[in-house]
Structure formats: C-alpha cells, structure tokens
Amino acid sequence: MITIRPLLILSGVGMMMANPAMAQVYQTYGTHNPADVSPCQTPNCVYPRAPGNPPNPLWPVYWQSNWTMYRVYGPDASKYPPPYAGKPPQGATYQTSYGATLYDSTWRGKSGEGAMEERYDQYCLPIFPLDNHFSCKFISLGDTAYFVAGEGRPTWMPKLCLFSPLNHPPRRDFVSHLPYSAADSARIGPGGQGYSFWVSAQNGYVMQVGASPDRTADGGILFGYGFQANVKGEVMPQSFYFSGYPLAPANAPFVSQNYTSFAATQPSPDIWAEVSGIDPTTLPACQLFDPPETAGGSTNAALKAGSSAPVRAPTWGDIGRWKVRTAP
Template structure:
C-alpha cells in the first residue's frame, strides 16, 4: 500500500472518528482544505495549496477589512446543466428554480480576540433563512456565524429561534476566518470562469463525502476596482443539504461590497453579549430529534477527492 493511499485512509479515519485521535474538542475541527484551519494539510499534500498552471491568472486577495451584503439563492432545479457561478439574479435559471434570501458578511483580519487565540474576525449573518447545509427540518430562522481568532460561534435569535437550539453554541475551536490569500487552497476552474461572459475568475473544490460529492467555490470579478485596486468577490457557491432543506446548490452573490472596518459593537461584541464563558458545543451536524430530518450531514465528513 503506497504512502499516498495510507495518508488518505488516515485522513478519512480522522474525519469520521476524530475523537479517537484527540481531546474533547477535536470532534469539532472540520477538514476545510486549509481555508479555515490546517487540519489534514501537511507537506505530503503540499499543505493543501492548489497547483497553478502558468496560464492561470494571478490569485485575488481579500482586502484587510470589508463589509458586503449578499443575496443567497437556494437552487433546487436545473443546476446540473447550469452550474455556478451565477449572475444576480441567475440568468441561466428561472425564478421557479430557486428561492431568495439575504444577509451580510463582515471581515477584519486585523482583529485580535481578547483571549489571544489566533487573529482575524468574520461574521456571516443570515436573515430569516439560515445556512442550509445542516440536516435540520426547517432553515427558516435567523442565524449568525462569528469567527473570532481560531474559535467559531453560532448564534440564533429569540424572534425565530428553533426549539431546543441555544442562543449561542461553539461551532468549532479551530475554524478561523479565511485568510486574505485563502484562494490559494482552491483550484482555478477555467471552465467555470467562462460563466458570466468570462467576467469572473472562478475557483472550485470538489470534495467527496459518504453522501456524495460536495462543491465549495468562489468567484472574483476579473476587473480590479477601488484604491488600491482589488478584485472584489462576486459569489460564494457550495453544495447544501439535499434531503429536507432541498438545497443542492447555494450561491451567495455579493452586493454593495465595500472597504470599511466593521463596527465591533454591532458584530464581534454579539459573542460576549450572547455567549456564556464556556458555550455548549453545537449540534448542527447531529441535531436533536426535534430538529433532525433523519439524515446524516455531509459537511462534517469531508475528505480529499482521489485523483
């Protein structure tokens, strides 16, 4: 058995049975191919940095801090022949193919958390429809993911909080915001970059899970704007829950992207206001019976795709 196969089998074992290899928190450290942590990344796999061809464009970077609204499309139909990235609204689909919700992202790589564990902060606020990647019966509730340094928290609100879900839980002790150069971990997709009249640079990672392939991708506008010039993100697209949530493809299309430092009182301070000193672990991937749709989650069982 060669070293590559052994390493993949070991990675699979880590992903499916992480508690066997670490302490109590290790089960909430998820493989993200280097985007949110370095779990599963090492010298043998190039530290999860995607190879680039000489003909590929240079990588875009996130600005040091920014705010952006976005429109989220949960695509249920016709996505096989019309894959993302999509325009806003998706011109290759009909309104009957998707539902629409909205939210806002906040990012500041200069932030240092009070406990000194890591750096950077990011908040993704989903208004009235939460991120549909979990095996939960009904995603029609407001939720927020907040990463402060290495720790990531999940928040819900009293107006529409699901039964048995706490106001705050610990999503992961090691899930930092994407670094400014995070795109180096995603392969460049020349085919997807042809979408939208060739106006975008698309990057996509196809991952395997026991429930089937999972897509994780970003598109950036090719033309730089701003001062200093930067290529702004156009969309974040990914696979969602295909059971009850009926979200085979989800696309968050950025609108009103601007270079502005988020107000800590309106963003990061929510964690201190809503979370106990030792938040309970989230049960999003293994929800209580009252919320579960009876199916296994995908995103907490990712593994690298075999060539």
C-alpha cells in the same frame, strides 16, 4: 437525481461524547484551519497555477458586504450549477434570501487573529439537515467560531453555541487553497475568476475541479469562490458558491451568495462584542450537522423504502469521517 444512502455517522463520536463542543473540528483544506487537519493532495493544500491562469486574488485587509443568497433546488437542480453571474439561469427553481459578511484581518485576541461575521437574515445557512427558516450568525474570533441562533430557531437549539474551536476566518490569500476553474470563470462572465472543487465525503479527497458536472449523487460536496474585475479593473469578490444539504427540509443542492455593495471598509469593533467576552469551553456543542433525532423535520427520521435504516445525505461535517452504523 440524488442517491440516498444508509445513515452514516462521524467516526469520532466517542471522542466527541467526552467533550462534544471542543471536538468539533472540520476539514477545510487550509481555508479555516491548518492544512494538516485535511487530507490535502497538494503540499500545504496550496494549488499551483498553470501558465495562463490569472494571479491569485487577495482579499482587502478588511471589508463589508451585503449579499443575496440563492438556494437552487428541485428535480432539475443539477442542470444549473453555480457560479451565477446574477440570478440563477432561466428555468432554475430557486429561493432568494439575504445577509451580510463583515471581515477584519487586523483583529487580534487570545484566540488568534482575524475576525469575521456572516449574518443570515430570515433563512440560516442551508448546509445542515434541518429546517433553516430562522435567522442566524456565524462569528469567528481567531480560531474560535461561534454560532448565534436568532428568531424562529428550533426549540431544541440554544441561542449561542460553539461551532468549532479551530475554525478561523479565511486568510486574505485563502483562494490559494482552491484550484482554478476556467469553466466556472466563464460562467461568471467577463473578468471572472472562479475557483472550486468537489470533495468526496467518503474519504475527503478532491474528486473534481470545477462545479460542473454536478457530483451530489456521487457523495460529493462542492466548495467554490468567484471573483470579478470591476470597472476600475480591481478584482473583487463576486460570489461564494457551495453544496447545501440536498434533501428536505433544507433542500439545497446548490447555494450561492452573490455579493452586493462590497466595500473595503473596517467593521465597527462593536460587532465582535456579542461573543468576545465568552469562554468557549462553557458553551454547548451546536449539533447543527447532527440535530437531535427528536427534532421536528430532521431528515434522520426519514426511511428508505423497504428498509428500517434511517437515511441521510452527506454533510460538511462528515467529510472524510464517515462510518456505517449497523441497523438493529
């Protein structure tokens, strides 16, 4: 059962009001930005491997892959934590949608190195407290991450906004920033390697290694990545699994993007042209983690029984930066 708490807001709101878009920097424990941005509990957010653990997988220099996204929800969602070897287990309630990821570590530009696009068809990434029934893209060029909203987006949402000025594509060795989980690996199946942790939204610290048991009700947020050896013995990406926004309208306690047709081929340079010539300082803030109060379906409008205080669950944008808002 998900515990609903009084509405909490980012402690850096005052700074963000001065320059909202450029202030959007999120803790990713070394995966998307420098380790010193996050409250790491290991030097440089790198997890040493124990004897008997498999060596860290490495992404190809560039790659492209389609994926199937499973949104697992409902009162029994906690019984079915990821990773999933294929579809979620029998008995789980889930929704299926699709998308693709394109990655090129050789890209270089004024904003840094590395390029990546994650394209969500029909349903956007469900980690935000809003209805995600619209297509979208996240495009990262160097340190700059853009968000492109597609067909069906909310009326208040701009077509293009700055997601973050410090959110680069993961480096090829990014899995070093995640602890190894034997239990996750077993659920992937033979040749599986799972790496994950639950992070406390309250203080940003790691509260558990491995996706099971479910820590959503404790204010935890899951981040995990799975690999699996193919018939040639090559260790390839298997799935990206994580916490979505657990309350309606996103209603996504668990999400898993399971890769299909993975290929170590270089994306066309035309992919990045959609945002490559845009000055990010001219773009508005996205407001994805904190949509306008007037947005239809926003959980900020929900009320806790017997209280006048708005309620919501933690999001990735809140990690380590929560502050109680005093109800009037």
